[in-house]
Amino acid sequence: xxxxxxxxxPPQPPxxxxxxxxxxxxxxxxxxxxxxxxGVSKTxxxxxxxxxxxxxxxxxxxxxAHHLDVMKQTGKLLFVKNxxxxxxxxxxxxxxxxxxxxxxxxxxPGTVVPPPRPxxxxxxxxDPxxxxxxxxxxxxxxxxRPxxxxxxxxxxxPTSAPPVxxxxxxxxxxxxxxxxxxPIGC
Numbered sequence: 001x002x003x004x005x006x007x008x009x010p011p012q013p014p015x016x017x018x019x020x021x022x023x024x025x026x027x028x029x030x031x032x033x034x035x036x037x038x039g040v041s042k043t044x045x046x047x048x049x050x051x052x053x054x055x056x057x058x059x060x061x062x063x064x065a066h067h068l069d070v071m072k073q074t075g076k077l078l079f080v081k082n083x084x085x086x087x088x089x090x091x092x093x094x095x096x097x098x099x100x101x102x103x104x105x106x107x108x109p110g111t112v113v114p115p116p117r118p119x120x121x122x123x124x125x126x127d128p129x130x131x132x133x134x135x136x137x138x139x140x141x142x143x144x145r146p147x148x149x150x151x152x153x154x155x156x157x158p159t160s161a162p163p164v165x166x167x168x169x170x171x172x173x174x175x176x177x178x179x180x181x182x183p184i185g186c
Contacts, residue, residue, distance in 0.1 A: 020053055023067035031086060039083025
């Protein structure tokens, strides 16, 4: 039976776990604490964080792997021979793939930028002093016939061809006719 005390004071939720710092902060402090010149493995980072912070959420290993991957892709960590290390601050920035773009020369102020060139081959220049030419007349080649293959004309229907007597021919190549051989020696 529910007492009056329980109605007025509902059960308290369990106290929240002590808040953990963000994963990138935990990872960087673990790498700094281990301080290995060859880098630190994922298992060493995990053990260092577990020993420092104690009670961790059940999905800790998955979240750690995700954050390590993100930090590796953004350049906050270097991944060399299965070890994570902090990048050298004096090292030049890592270049992307392909040829780098040409440096753009800044134009002086007040310069009008010309429109970009159109695509394709430019047209031939026209000479302004050339005389205006008349359209060319067709010249004959001398034979009186037009160039090229003549158009195909329809065949006229045979009107006076007599029908061929005999049986109609069969399809395909006719068999080879063998000469009659006379028997030898009788």
